[in-house]
Amino acid sequence: MKDEKGGGRLIARQRLYLSRRVTSDYALLCAVLGIIVMIIENELSAAGIHSKSSMTSLTLKGIILISTAVLLGLVIKFHVHEVQLFMNANSAEDWRIALTCHRCFNILLELTICGICPLPFNLSFPWTTVHSDGITVSTTEVPLDVFLSIPMLFRLYWFGRVMLLHSRLFTDASSRSIAGLNRGDVVPNTYCGRGVAVITGILGTCTSSMVVAVIARKLELSRAEKHVHNFMIDVILIIVF
Template sequence: MRRLERRAFRSRLYASKPYEYHEKVDLECNGSKNGGGAVFRSPYGRLWNDKPNLKLTKRRKVLFGQRVKACDFSLVFALIGIICTIFEAELVANNVTSRSGTISHCLRGAIALTTFVLIVIIIWYHAIELQICVIDSGARDWQVAITAERIVQLTFEVAVCSISPFPNNLLVNMVALQSDHRQIRAISVPLDTVLSIPMFLRLYLFCRFMAIHSRQFQDAATRSIASLNRVSVNFTFVLKTLMHEHPLKVLCGFTLCFWIFHAILKKVSRLTVTFRYDGVPEDYKYLNALWFIMITFKSVGYGDIVPDTYCGRVMAITTGIVGAAVSSALIAVIGMKLELSKAEKHVNNFMTDSKLSRLRKETAAKVLQNTWFIHKYRDCQTRKDEMKLRLFQRKFLASIYEFRKVKWDQRKLAEQGNALVDLAKLQSETHSMIWTMQQNLNDLTSKVIELNYRLDAILLPYSRQQSRLQRHADSIEV
């Protein structure tokens, strides 16, 4: 009975989560509902089919779904706030309404409302993350999962998302340059313009959206393998995977989105940007802002559109740095795409080797041919024979030099070919060699054993005769 109970105990699967030592796992093997069987207690592990653990598993699945919804809602409300900001700036710029008008105040109120909802959703998202961490760690108290890094991240996200323009008519002073860029002047900028610039930092939620909706994050098997290898399935991992699989699409998409949103940011912020030649202000034209971002991104800078404020210059510097990074990454990707694969390199090496082998045979034949002609005209009976002798001697030296060059090219090709040895092919060949050696060793061992049996069979009559003689000698002595 005890053996059957132990076997039943071992047949239950355990989850690899730590379990408190003061708590025990009760296992009833007799199937009685009243707990009448023998009970075994384990200080480690959790039975996956226990009711509490099934509830935790279902709870974890529900939390995963809620986390996806929280991420989606946060991105939606962030985009709504940014769109309202852009719409309000366009209405004011085109003189449809004033900053003190009803439409402007309503839009700013809607922006403030979406900001409040966004902050609540972000706090909800981090609360879900905290609950998932508590379930994964097997802790009983949620305070165990609170770390300084999590607190700093929550504080930073709330601070970034809480910045938004609100209904006001306040002005702030900023320093700008004159049209000749030789003197500075003070300008008054609306406060909502200054507050609308940090609102574009909310686009970091798109990175979280990409990470959560990626196939690496949605696939449980991928997450399990990544956790076993101590790899975090986050936005960095997803971005590296996309850059490895679709580098050109990622770079082109990022460049296009950067141009569009940076031009919108420059237009919404209404930084003073002048047209150098005729002095016509170009503050409210999106195409000119897009042109300025594109030429600065490519590090060209024609000088027809110049930022007058230091804030605009900071944006131009940021655009140039990002453009240099993207350009270098694009060059690296193009170089990687233009690089030949191993199969293509093997084909080229094979064709080059065939060509060099043919050239080596031809040059060797030329050496022998010129040697024969030198031997033929060696006597130099006439002036014409002497000229032919000198000609074939020169050809002989040239063919020798050409033969040496072909041999040197073959040596360099062999060195390049050694670097292209396929590791899988080398492993397969090594495995086949080891298997052959093992078979030969087994054959040799069987032959030695068979030889030993034959020797025993041959020596058996002699040993019997020797034993008979020994017994006969002993009987004579007795």
Template sequence: MEKNLLTAIDFVASLPMSQQNNIKKHDDQETFAAMKDQLIQRKKLHYRCRHVTDSMCLIAVFGLVLMIIDTEMRLNEIETIIIVIIRPLIGVSTAILVGLVFYYHSLNMRLYAINNHIADWRVTITISTIAIILFEALVCAIHPFPYKNKGLSIFTLFNKSAWIQMFLTLPMFARLYLVARSVTLHSPLVNAASSRTIGYLNRVPITISFILRALLQTYPAGSWTCVMVITLLIATWALRACEAAMWLPKISVSPQPNDSTSTFSSAVWLTIVTFTTVGYGDVTPRTYCGQGVSTITAFFGVFASAVLIAVFTNKIALNRSEQSVLDFVNQINRARAYREKTVRIIQYSFRAWFLKRNGHRYRATFNSLYRLHSALEDSREIKQEQRNAVNGTESLLTMLNDVHDEQRNNDKSLTKLKNHIVHLEEKINGLENKLDVIVNMLSKNSPST
């Protein structure tokens, strides 16, 4: 092997310079052609992933709409031919959706292989990848079984499959994660080549988490409002369906639906009260299903309130210029107030001294002394505020001075190091000259041969 390699190297070295340049140019052209093919293939795979995700999102929303229509018709005991074909349509859409899930992940693995210069995309298949694909397929596969059942109220209260229908209906809202994926793939951060290049250079992967956090950072009010409104609508409908259908009732001896929460308006009120963690107690869920929905709504409400407070705090925060203007105005106002209090202290002191010296009545002297002490207390508070403001400014100035001193010390150290290097170079040059002199002397003194 080494002999063949050396032979090839000797052969290339023996070629003329023009032929070597032609070979190098040909290799560069092949490299650029391979890179171009990879970029074209990557672009095609990205567009295909985006189209597949859009199709999955539309099919998931279509299945959710059919599920809501089917549930409402069964709650209201509407018997038409439509109710017979809705659940088979849900099953067909679910089968297509599960197939698209596997197809999307195969495209995504090929795209990952191209981005990381992997020859065979099957190398990217790991246990965690398989687990994620199977979990996503399971989430998209959950749907109510297609069979004919007349109503979901008291007719199905004692039906053994009522709780199964509940567990197969409400989890279909988990398919809405496909909306977030579609928004991610349509984001300019993913489609723009400049943002992807900057992300690769800085080793920042453009993932769904990064896109959603960037969207929340850029449009905090609008994006979080949409999330909360959608969550409230889903929780309201789920609570109303649980209470109206009496799925998993707490009191099995009472087969009647909960009239207080079976209406949409009452469910909206209970959801809002639970979401804001107020809990008046005038309306309560009577079913285990309703209690579960209320618990999830309460947990999400606490999280949403914390995020909303953070967003609101960020919105009302002043920038550096505005904060400087506000501090300057407050400083002027405090200085003016301190001067006014100082003038009043002088006035009340002179008045109290005058009244006490001339023997006026005690009440007038006491009022003057009271006003004097009040002015003194106010002046002390204003002076303390001024000191606190000055301390804050001094801390910033101290930090800047420390940075400046550190930079100046670094400059001095660098100058000393440069001087040492110059000194060493001079010594080395001197030694070199001395060695040259010694060599010349030895060459002259050596006997000629």
């Protein structure tokens, strides 16, 4: 099981695990950096220190945009490692086998979540508010950055992923080996197969119980044997005393 570079599949898998863990660490760093800069920019704008169209605000938004672009690249790199690990574990030669509909949907969802960020230019839309009297109407210009900043908090899902990849389940070789062996279990997928499996399990439990009951019955003493046993115990007690 040697690859072209002379290393085994286990060595290649170990390198992929390490690369995936490092990629997730950098992705979390970029995600947190973008969120922190976003909070600083919004707080400075809310305090009136600078406006949304000032050079400081545009610079901070530019930093957020750069961190977002790097984060999107790391998301793609992370899933490339996922595909490579799948190919390594299943001895697959074509990477398109790993690109299932579920995996593609997850990749697009992560790219969408991580790609939302404030734009480096000022955009606003009118917001109409009707007061409690039902007559007075006021219209204000609301920056689009307000609605693009809140979804950035969803990037914190990388924190849970990093904690999982740094846990013993992924860092310990024995745990990964046990997990790899558990992938060999055969389970039914259809409702008919599941029903047959449940019925078979119930019948197996009943059969085992009957066998235990029969063996226990055979091990029990008959009525005559009990009388003889009790008589011998009484004789022993009389001799002793």
